[in-house]
Amino acid sequence: MSLHAEFSYLLPMQDKPYTYLYPPPAGIKRETARYQSCLCEVRDARQGPETSLDVEGFRLVEQRSEVADFFDWAEVKSLYYRECATLARQLTGARLAIVFDHLVREREAGRPALGFGRADDGSPPAAVGRVHNDYTAASGRRRLGMQCPGMDGDTWDGRFSILNIWRPLVGEVLDTPLGVCDASSVASEDLVATDIHYPSRSGEIYLCTHAQGHRWHYYPRMRRDEALVFKSFDSAADVASFTPHAAFDLPQVPPDAPLRKSIETRVLLIY
Template sequence: MSAVLSPSPSVSTSHAVQAELNYLAPGVTRPVSYTFEPPEGTPWTTGELAPETVAIHDARPLAALGELSLDRSGFAKLAHRSALTDFSDDAAIRSIYYPESVALLRAATGAEKVVVFDHTLRDSANGSRTTKTLREPVRRVHNDQTFVSGPRRVRDHLSPEEAAERLKHRFAIINLGRPLDTVEQLPLAMCDARSIAPEDLVPSDLVYPDKVGEIYSFLHNPAHRWYWFPRLRSDEPLLLKIYDSQEDGTARLTAHSAFEHPDTPSDAPPRRSIELRALVFWPAGEDASA
């Protein structure tokens, strides 16, 4: 990806907050994070953090003007109310929410095929990294795949024959994030893909019980442009570009992180949300509509 993919949208500092984001400190060895309790004496996460205070802009005005989109900035907000109301039922998530999300992603991107490969429930009060079924929001700047691990996901979830064919054409990995209640605590900050430079990306190991995946940590860059959607509602799901095989100036990924909004009341309700991750495939010779 290039340092700047297209001209920067104008932003107004009057619609920004100053907040701290946890970047990776420069010069550290390759970071490692565990998705399960690591062996005794092994830390959950390595890699020193370097908190930076940055301006995080209200995304709503620019989104309304069409300045922010999945293929331009690497993220987008949709208008969609889920038919599912009880997200505590894993079977219902898979039988109702998965097909609903597949249809939503196809409509939003123009994709030919969508394959959901996992989901995560988050709760800022009750979630924990030790609990597989309910996680806490991630408070470090990251992206869930790399340019190496993205194609691996295709091979992991398709037959060898179909994977070989699909990898010849454009595909993407997209996160669909939906609040379960209006977000007041620990909102999500997203970095405009057009402000990310290749040297900002640091490949990092993500250790599962049966394999080692790879994500990107991020070094601070003062050129980064950060956004959030104030009081995001359950009928306002977000799309995050996690990987895109296309290399024509289209946004290929975006950095993101939960952050402490300085004006959050001390008694604000916890953030509850669901993230669904999907492979998105377009037909040969066709581009996306996002």
């Protein structure tokens, strides 16, 4: 089974795009990227064959967490990070897993999931509806040195990768699920390096231009005891490295559906 939904893709442009996720300095545009909304088929991944992190770039796993309050920063850091590191090693066979970041998101009532979804007022970030990948070939390699001082991602011979572990924090996701694009259906020229500026730092992600061959998937009615794991970077050349993803609005949402809440963690793996 499948449905059709709108995804926000980058329009092709000559210059490297950038986006400020806060009010930019005087005289500077908030963003130079321009987007188009594209209607895409989204397949029900529960009805298809099991996927692989190294081929399609994503897979769904059942994992019950012992965390009582995902809004408790200390509990997440002490308990959930350990759970995610264990899961990542079990899925990949990596010898070391370092959870280095997490973010709790809450969808905003009445707002479609087509933007970057970061609020300026300090409230929790909302769903991100723009098709993107969290790291580029360059920023993924830089992450190794950031987490492991003395190691250079450009020269280190060993394999390392970055996973994103996404978990809903509601009983079931009924309004704005996360869509993932089969990494094997995305060409390198579809990925556009983009500067993202935060108040205290800057980073580089991939935005994605539209191509007819992109194969989108989602897992309907994801539960709190399920986690969607997908690849954001891999230094190996013969496996999936980048998995574009985005939140999207379901065509029909029950009027009493709870607003989606979710937590995502990022994990550096060394093999």
